[in-house]
Amino acid sequence: MQWTQRDARRSRPYTTALLEAVDEGMMDKDALIQDLLGYLSEAEVQDFVRKNDLMPWLEDDSEGDDE
Numbered sequence: 001m002q003w004t005q006r007d008a009r010r011s012r013p014y015t016t017a018l019l020e021a022v023d024e025g026m027m028d029k030d031a032l033i034q035d036l037l038g039y040l041s042e043a044e045v046q047d048f049v050r051k052n053d054l055m056p057w058l059e060d061d062s063e064g065d066d067e
Helices: 005-011 013-023 029-039 042-051 057-064
Strands: none
Touching: 005 013, 013 029
């Protein structure tokens, strides 16, 4: 079974609306990113970064400095 845009609209209406607003130029993506990061807790942002392997160099820093 293939996932369709209609399925996305039904299961995630707010997400879909935000993405469409950005695509249509009705919302600034940089402002949206800033707002979302400000809304999420630091732990949620950290979890997102780790799960998506966005900043692997930060993981090296968190392992401790024994130098």
